[in-house]
Amino acid sequence: MPATDNSSTHDFWDGLAEFGPAQSSAALEYALATLARLAGAQQAYWMGTVRLSHGADILDGWRPAVIRYLHPREALETNFQAHCRLIEQGRIDPSIVANMRGAGRYRTNLHHELVEPEWYESDFHRVYFVPYGLRDTLYMAMPLGEDIECWFGLQRIGPQQPFFSQADKKSLDHAGRSLKWFHRRLALHYGLRITTKPLAPTERRVLEHLLGGDTETGIGTALGLTTATVHTYATRIYRKFNVQGRNGLTALWLGR
Template sequence: MTVETIHRLWDDLSDFDVSQSVAAAAHLMAALCGASNAWNGTWAGAIRLADATCLDPLQGWRVGAVQALHAIEPHPDEGHFKEILRVWDRREIDPSFLLPMRGVGTFRTYSFRRELPAEWFASDFYARHYGSVGTHDAVFVAFPLNDDCESHFGFYSTRTFTDEEIALLAYALRGIKWFHRQLLLGCGLLLASTPLTSTEREVLQLLLTKAPEKEIARNKGIAASTAHQHVTSIFRKFGVRSRAELMSLWLNSGG
């Protein structure tokens, strides 16, 4: 993948409507997996909770949303990756969990084979969560949006990533701050007072298409009153009073 190809990929992303963030992220991950010989990719939105204690080695960070390019059987959707996150939330600290803590708040890359000791690859944790599905190495690119919110892309390979591949991934993800912001907005992780529920995220995507509430209700198979409750909750969490104000958050997302 050349620099020009990466720039065309950025152009592709800008052609997706704001309601198509899931599809846009999948398009980006598929392109970068192909360019780096990775078999799978993930995106995760991370937030830092205000009530973190000084004894927390993960500094209050939680993963508020995750999207995988390819589901891993037998887990539906992102179940395999969410299993790892449940261990994270229980604070059962694995050495791999400490990698993203290095340089928090800065743009950075981190990877398994470059930064974890050889004995980690003989651990039960690696065998269960990575080796069992064919992951030999993983590399991550972290983009901070503010002190308490970061966007992380992960790529998984059956071999060790080269320095050139890691540099390519970093370059491709460094120049699209607007897109990282859009992904985090879509999950309610950047401006919302409370992260959106999975149903609210689905309703939000429909709201951004300008679909009326009755159409949202039909699409989701729920009562119109229930759809209205979800819309009201979304507005409250984002601190807006109308769909126009909600849309403006995306329209003003440049930079």
């Protein structure tokens, strides 16, 4: 698979910068699709993780909070939730432990380099990878603070697909290293800076309209809600982000 050239990376950065603060969902879809194309991947996801405590377990309290796929399927969400339950039960796969060893710094990892050859004979691989055709994953982790990290995962699907190469890793490392601003925007969009749980779907939809400048009446018309209900959602959103109204919310998104 050819490595990504600088012009492709710069085109990606320029295209991503065209999306405004109220277009987080569309920007994420663009980012996932472009990174997948650049990496020769068939699937991609963005994941937000939070640290709930320090020193509590082998993951130092880190937990996945939200995930969004380029090509969503109910089975993938089910698989993600199953992973989360295993972590809560203390049944943590060695590949996850290896991925989290560098927490606190930007890093790229290749799944096949995180595991021993015998891992491919394990029950974990058989149950949580084989049914989904997962061949290899290129992970790109970006810390946003002491207790928040955001990830891109690029996946090759199918037994005939090659593992990601060092050239792939180097190219995507370059493409992802400058995206802290974008991860910050997504973390805000999904509420990772204000709660250990992501914002509810309706809260996110109201949030995007608020950032887009729509009136509460207009938001209600667009979403099929009463103006009073929209106002309740808006007040809840302002409180969660600890801002005074829409101007404070917009300023937060723009990093002012």
